[in-house]
Amino acid sequence: MRIQFWSIGKNHEPYVKEGIEDFTQRISKYFSVEWNIIPVPKNAGMMSEMDLKKKEGEMIIDWLKKDHYLVALDEHGKEISSEKLADFLQLRANDSIKTLVFVIGGAFGLDEAVLQKANYKWSLSKLTFPHQLARLILAEQVYRACTIIRNEKYHHK
Numbered sequence: 766m767r768i769q770f771w772s773i774g775k776n777h778e779p780y781v782k783e784g785i786e787d788f789t790q791r792i793s794k795y796f797s798v799e800w801n802i803i804p805v806p807k808n809a810g811m812m813s814e815m816d817l818k819k820k821e822g823e824m825i826i827d828w829l830k831k832d833h834y835l836v837a838l839d840e841h842g843k844e845i846s847s848e849k850l851a852d853f854l855q856l857r858a859n860d861s862i863k864t865l866v867f868v869i870g871g872a873f874g875l876d877e878a879v880l881q882k883a884n885y886k887w888s889l890s891k892l893t894f895p896h897q898l899a900r901l902i903l904a905e906q907v908y909r910a911c912t913i914i915r916n917e918k919y920h921h922k
């Protein structure tokens with residue numbers, strides 16, 4: 766199974782880049798993994814919130830393929846524990862999912878069209894995180910889940 770992290774926005778900021786790269790490298794010992802940063806649409810500052818979300822949603826949907834299993838990071842998604850995330854990853858691998866895509870929306874979240882296409886909606890927390898930190902938390906939690914699956918000692922309960 767391949768894991769892809771998609772995020773609308775700018776490249777990783779220096780204050781999180783090193784951590785994201787570290788956890789991404791660690792994940793690669795378990796699954797093929799890559800980041801795809803989807804640029805903010807041109808003239809985003811001139812668009813309404815609704816129009817911007819719609820345009821970003823169209824871009825995300827254009828990237829989707831039939832065999833992608835889409836996990837939308839959304840504030841209204843289901844909150845799960847690290848152990849449940851490990852179970853989730855293992856089940857997707859057992860189901861022979863070829864590509865597991867985690868997508869982080871833009872400043873205003875994901876468009877309803879993307880949420881409707883999502884196979885699963887996940888909330889990292891009830892807290893609101895800066896976009897860049899959400900990327901770092903996502904990478905760390907996926908790595909943590911990988912170590913839980915393998916019963917390695919990174920995760921302490």
